[in-house]
Amino acid sequence: MLLRIDPASAVPLFEQLAASVRSDASRGALRAGDRLPAARGVAESLDVNVHTVLRAYQALRDEGLVDLRRGRGAVVTDLVTHYSELGEAIPRLVSTAKELGLGVSTLTAMIRQEYGS
């Protein structure tokens, strides 16, 4: 379990952290019952604030990927199996978009639009 961030990116740190976990989930590197590293430890090793890490964890809890409780930490739920199902569809769409010369923000904006309808 390794969390990665790019401090220079425009994407918020807490979103990068959550995305890092989701990425592991869709790659099959995470299984139900696995425990994410403690927020305080992550914060120290990445040199970010504890609240920032916890905000990422809470985002993952809101979408049901982890179970979050004090004393115990962040535990991956059964939902993780669903994430790996998207592990094929997403790279396919992204490569298509790249071939067409579409940027990230363009593609995500189109998806947001589609979601709302």
Add this chain to the structure above:
Amino acid sequence: MLLRIDPASAVPLFEQLAASVRSDASRGALRAGDRLPAARGVAESLDVNVHTVLRAYQALRDEGLVDLRRGRGAVVTDLVTHYSELGEAIPRLVSTAKELGLGVSTLTAMIRQEYGS
């Protein structure tokens, strides 16, 4: 040509405006040579600032979807044909994500992650 926004959304107004145009493009409702409504008119009818509309137009210009010049307005380029090619792949992915119970931000975050790799 109808631009729609949701002032209550967390998504920036200028991005919503750009997304609205992209949506029309991918639906085939826009053709090369079509002209977007003047920024001042859009701003007035949607009750937003002119600069906000122009920022959306400039974003569309940066990605090559429109040609932007004073006096003439925003004219849709040939790139619009590419957008319609994604008109099938995106709804398919989105419906899959919805079936899995994934939210918008989750899906877009996963795509951002995939894009960077």
Add this chain to the structure above:
DNA sequence: GTATTGTGCTAGTGCAAATAGAACAATAGA
């Protein structure tokens, strides 16, 4: 019992979105 871990609170800083007003420049059309 004690350390660990998330929860909740207040407060401050920095940045981007959005608004506002004005002057300017290129294009279209009469």
Add this chain to the structure above:
DNA sequence: TCTATTGTTCTATTTGCACTAGCACAATAC
């Protein structure tokens, strides 16, 4: 050519969010 239209550029202000910081609190594990 003259005039209205339309995007461009500039400065300035307000607002909200991300992030940091420190602290006390509560639940869980060992």
